[in-house]
Amino acid sequence: MSGIQPQCEGNGPSAVEASGSDIDDFLWNFGSWLTDEDEYSDIIISTRIRLARNLKGYRFPNRASNAELREVLQQVRRTCQECESLKNGTYVDIEKLSEWDCKYFVERRLASPQLIENAYPSLLIIASRESLSIMVNEEDHLRIQCLEAGFRIDRAWEKISQVDDELEEGLTFSYSDRFGYLTACPTNLGTGLRVSIFVHLPALSFRSETQSVIQQLPTSEIAVRGFYGEGTESIGNVFQISNQLTLGRTEKSVVERLRWTANKLVELEREARARLLKEKETKVEDAVFRALGVLRHARIMSSLEAMDLLSLLRLGLELGMISDISRVAINQLMVLIQPAHLQKIYSKGLDADERDIVRAEFIRQNLWMEN
Amino acid sequence: MSGIQPQCEGNGPSAVEASGSDIDDFLWNFGSWLTDEDEYSDIIISTRIRLARNLKGYRFPNRASNAELREVLQQVRRTCQECESLKNGTYVDIEKLSEWDCKYFVERRLASPQLIENAYPSLLIIASRESLSIMVNEEDHLRIQCLEAGFRIDRAWEKISQVDDELEEGLTFSYSDRFGYLTACPTNLGTGLRVSIFVHLPALSFRSETQSVIQQLPTSEIAVRGFYGEGTESIGNVFQISNQLTLGRTEKSVVERLRWTANKLVELEREARARLLKEKETKVEDAVFRALGVLRHARIMSSLEAMDLLSLLRLGLELGMISDISRVAINQLMVLIQPAHLQKIYSKGLDADERDIVRAEFIRQNLWMEN
Numbered sequence: 001m002s003g004i005q006p007q008c009e010g011n012g013p014s015a016v017e018a019s020g021s022d023i024d025d026f027l028w029n030f031g032s033w034l035t036d037e038d039e040y041s042d043i044i045i046s047t048r049i050r051l052a053r054n055l056k057g058y059r060f061p062n063r064a065s066n067a068e069l070r071e072v073l074q075q076v077r078r079t080c081q082e083c084e085s086l087k088n089g090t091y092v093d094i095e096k097l098s099e100w101d102c103k104y105f106v107e108r109r110l111a112s113p114q115l116i117e118n119a120y121p122s123l124l125i126i127a128s129r130e131s132l133s134i135m136v137n138e139e140d141h142l143r144i145q146c147l148e149a150g151f152r153i154d155r156a157w158e159k160i161s162q163v164d165d166e167l168e169e170g171l172t173f174s175y176s177d178r179f180g181y182l183t184a185c186p187t188n189l190g191t192g193l194r195v196s197i198f199v200h201l202p203a204l205s206f207r208s209e210t211q212s213v214i215q216q217l218p219t220s221e222i223a224v225r226g227f228y229g230e231g232t233e234s235i236g237n238v239f240q241i242s243n244q245l246t247l248g249r250t251e252k253s254v255v256e257r258l259r260w261t262a263n264k265l266v267e268l269e270r271e272a273r274a275r276l277l278k279e280k281e282t283k284v285e286d287a288v289f290r291a292l293g294v295l296r297h298a299r300i301m302s303s304l305e306a307m308d309l310l311s312l313l314r315l316g317l318e319l320g321m322i323s324d325i326s327r328v329a330i331n332q333l334m335v336l337i338q339p340a341h342l343q344k345i346y347s348k349g350l351d352a353d354e355r356d357i358v359r360a361e362f363i364r365q366n367l368w369m370e371n
Numbered sequence: 372m373s374g375i376q377p378q379c380e381g382n383g384p385s386a387v388e389a390s391g392s393d394i395d396d397f398l399w400n401f402g403s404w405l406t407d408e409d410e411y412s413d414i415i416i417s418t419r420i421r422l423a424r425n426l427k428g429y430r431f432p433n434r435a436s437n438a439e440l441r442e443v444l445q446q447v448r449r450t451c452q453e454c455e456s457l458k459n460g461t462y463v464d465i466e467k468l469s470e471w472d473c474k475y476f477v478e479r480r481l482a483s484p485q486l487i488e489n490a491y492p493s494l495l496i497i498a499s500r501e502s503l504s505i506m507v508n509e510e511d512h513l514r515i516q517c518l519e520a521g522f523r524i525d526r527a528w529e530k531i532s533q534v535d536d537e538l539e540e541g542l543t544f545s546y547s548d549r550f551g552y553l554t555a556c557p558t559n560l561g562t563g564l565r566v567s568i569f570v571h572l573p574a575l576s577f578r579s580e581t582q583s584v585i586q587q588l589p590t591s592e593i594a595v596r597g598f599y600g601e602g603t604e605s606i607g608n609v610f611q612i613s614n615q616l617t618l619g620r621t622e623k624s625v626v627e628r629l630r631w632t633a634n635k636l637v638e639l640e641r642e643a644r645a646r647l648l649k650e651k652e653t654k655v656e657d658a659v660f661r662a663l664g665v666l667r668h669a670r671i672m673s674s675l676e677a678m679d680l681l682s683l684l685r686l687g688l689e690l691g692m693i694s695d696i697s698r699v700a701i702n703q704l705m706v707l708i709q710p711a712h713l714q715k716i717y718s719k720g721l722d723a724d725e726r727d728i729v730r731a732e733f734i735r736q737n738l739w740m741e742n
Contacts, residue, residue, distance in 0.1 A: 282728060286670035297664030299657035357653060 004028075004332040004366055022090055023101055026108065027344050031130020031147065033109075034332050038150030042318050043266045045198040045238065045331060046149055048109070049156045051164055052183045052192035053142040054174040060184035061120050061137045069121045069137050076136045079170030080125055085163055086134070089127030095119075103340035109147060114138055132159060139184045140192075142167070151197065151262055157255060179247065189247045195258040196225075196242030199265050202315035203272035205237040206284060213268055214239070221245060222261050236307030236334065241265065277319055288316030296367050301360040306337045325367065333366060375399075375703040375737055393461055394472055397479065398715050402501020402518065404480075405703050409521030413689050414637045416569040416609065416702055417520055419480070420527045422535055423554045423563035424513040425545040431555035432491050432508045440492045440508050447507045450541030451496055456534055457505070460498030466490075474711035480518060485509055503530060510555045511563075513538070522568065522633055528626060550618065560618045566629040567596075567613030570636050573686035574643035576608040577655060584639055585610070592616060593632050607678030607705065612636065648690055659687030667738050672731040677708045696738065704737060 033046045058064060058072050080086040094102065094115060105111035111124050115138040123136040135143040144167070146160040174182040180190035188194070204210045214224050225240040241261060243254045276284050291312035295301075314330045316322040335341060337359050343350060346358050404417045429435060429443050451457040465473065465486060476482035482495050486509040493508040506514040515538070517531040545553040551561040559565070575581045585595050596611040612632060614625045647655050662683035666672075685701045687693040706712060708730050714721060717729050 282670055286731070289668040289670055290665050293664030293666075293668030294661050295664075296668075297660040299653055299660055360657070 004329050004336060024344060030332055033130060033147045033149045034335060035328060036149035037328060038152055040151035040266060041327060043199055043269050044151040044262060045200055046147055047151050047153050047156055048145060048147045048196045049160050050143055050145040050194050051160060052140040052188040054182060055141050056172040056174045062184060066121055072141050073121055073123050073136050075171060076142060077123060079167055082170060083166040085132060086125060086127045089125050092124040094122040094124055100340050100343045104344055107335060107338040107340050111135060112138055132163060153255060153259060191246045191251050191254060193246055193251055193254055194242050195255055196240050197262050198238055198240055200238050200314060201269050202237045202311050203276050204269055206276060207272055209272060217261060221257055235304060236311035273319060285321055288312050288321050295363050298360045300356045302356055303337055306359060306363060307334060310334050337363060375700050375707060395715060401703055404501060404518045404520045405706060406699060407520035408699060409523055411522035411637060412520060412698060414570055414640050415522040415633060416571055417518055418522050418524050418527055419516060419518045419567045420531050421514055421516040421565050422531060423511040423559040425553060426512045427543040427545045433555060437492055443512050444492055444494050444507050446542060447513060448494060450538055453541060454537045456503060457496060457498045460496050463495040465493040465495055471711050471714045475715055478706060478709040478711050482506060483509055503534060524626060524630060562617045562622050562625060564617055564622055564625055565613050566626055567611050568633050569609055569611055571609050571685060572640050573608045573682050574647050575640055577647060578643055580643060588632060592628055606675060607682035644690060656692055659683050659692050666734050669731045671727045673727055674708055677730060677734060678705060681705050708734060
């Protein structure tokens with residue numbers, strides 16, 4: 001089993017302007033960050049690079065009038081539609097989306113919660129299997145994102161630089177020789193660059209070592225965040241690690257700092273896994289299989305519990321205790337069991353209690369592998 | 372599936388004097404209380420009647436010399452070997468038993484913890500598929516017990532009366548016209564009769580109503596005890612309900628009082644089950660299937676947790692949620708997972724941690740029914 005099987009065939013994103021059904025197509029056409037793997041995928045789920053850019057001559061979104069923002073939006077749209085890597089993308093008009101469709105893109109990590117909350121005239125452009133996307137009129141005029149599976153940081157950097165260059169052919173970005181790229185918030189000033197990785201640290205967590213490891217990271221340079229970014233909690237032992245500084249750092253040094261941190265975390269988590277196997281094998285096995293048992297049998301399940309249990313399942317897989325489900329399938333399940341995805345899968349309005357019931361049902365259907 | 376399958380064939384009790392292997396034969400040759408069912412078996416697991424008797428002319432065990440007790444033992448043995456219902460029984464010399472074999476008979480409900488602790492010269496006689504047994508030199512010279520599945524109180528009464536009569540042909544019991552049968556403890560004086568039922572009250576417990584129901588019972592007449600009798604806790608929502616008074620009550624009135632109480636509890640538990648199905652079906656189903664999932668997958672399990680989970684499984688069975696395991700199989704599992712039974716099943720010395728591991732293994736092997 002290589003991944004979660006779609007229950008119906010979609011056609012994938014293709015149209016320039018997204019209609020309701022184009023949005024639905026994303027559901028089972030997982031982006032590359034949910035289907036690919038590299039040698040770090042046992043720990044690093046995905047790597048994301050984003051650039052903050054603003055158009056010269058327009059106020060930042062929190063200061064601009066709606067008319068100005070619509071102009072920004074039109075300019076960006078026009079330029080993107082001429083870019084090689086973006087012209088076949090899906091263009092999602094955020095204003096026209098239902099609340100649940102907005103949440104669905106947040107869960108899919110293509111939009112930020114802020115994009116939805118701001119309620120500015122805004123646009124989400126999604127290209128090349130979700131790997132490349134642009135939020136228009138989030139905190140900045142452009143938030144360009146490249147999302148890759150595992151730790152493909154060089155590929156992500158290459159891709160995003162290329163798009164950045166392409167866009168600069170049609171757009172003039174706000175830039176100061178002294179500060180670099182100008183951004184709405186000073187924390188993004190300079191490179192406008194944020195590199196982040198989603199790391200899964202279940203063994204460190206099982207050994208209650210996560211906090212001490214995190215405290216060893218240079219917090220002036222590196223930020224540790226929860227599952228949905230700033231101000232959110234870690235769920236299922238997944239942490240988002242990213243650079244703190246964008247000013248006075250070269251892009252290369254930011255990437256290298258993240259690379260060093262990623263390697264360090266991978267090393268520590270792998271060591272913790274080896275020690276777990278040596279010292280507490282039966283205890284871990286018990287936790288892993290209990291998680292599997294509950295996932296396979298429960299009739300009601302919150303997303304928080306599901307994430308914690310899937311995290312244990314992923315640990316069991318990495319330790320060789322479970323073999324009939326793939327890492328990719330677990331990663332996909334972690335996305336699919338989120339509230340808005342469940343709304344899409346079951347194509348109906350569900351309240352929280354009903355979602356907990358269909359979540360349990362959906363997980364059961366997907367976890368009856370032989371083992 | 373009607374019950375737990377033996378992993379090896381035993382020959383059943385037959386010899387007059389029990390050797391080690393005769394004792395082992397009990398393991399899979401479940402007594403009738405673990406194989407039979409009646410119309411109360413959804414709630415009443417078993418019914419036990421016991422009579423306390425002492426031989427005239429001998430001091431009670433706590434006052435008697437060992438020489439006296441050996442004389443008592445010889446007299447009783449001789450008489451029993453001439454009784455129709457006891458002559459083919461198994462005669463177990465408690466002094467010669469290992470500590471684990473003693474515990475094994477306690478778990479099997481054929482011996483009391485006191486019989487083991489007292490360390491008097493004592494004997495355990497087991498006849499007719501565990502339904503009939505006699506402890507010699509426990510608190511009294513004789514404790515005659517009849518144990519039946521479900522609520523076969525009349526059958527038990529008939530059987531025990533018959534044995535009592537048979538024994539009186541060869542033995543002279545200590546009897547006073549004023550008090551009735553004399554016993555070591557005044558709480559048994561008079562009839563020497565204790566009737567008790569093991570009731571499973573998971574629905575009342577799920578609804579947190581068990582305590583209020585128990586408080587409604589006439590505690591001057593009826594005692595509620597835990598799984599292993601006086602001073603023990605309820606485990607797996609199983610309670611032992613028995614009469615308090617033996618003096619100034621006729622045997623008939625004691626039996627009738629227990630019958631009334633049993634009927635009341637059965638009625639209340641059945642009502643609670645019906646209400647559960649109406650009001651909280653999904654929640655119960657969730658609890659039942661989570662229990663099944665953990666039982667089927669855990670690698671480490673204490674007997675306390677196992678009992679609680681098996682209790683939920685039994686509830687699920689009674690509510691029609693689970694169908695591929697029988698009530699009898701669950702009852703048998705509840706006995707087989709106890710520490711001394713596991714020692715027997717795995718035929719080796721195990722410490723508590725090792726037992727928790729083999730317990731989980733044994734349960735897994737027995738719960739992979741289809742459903």
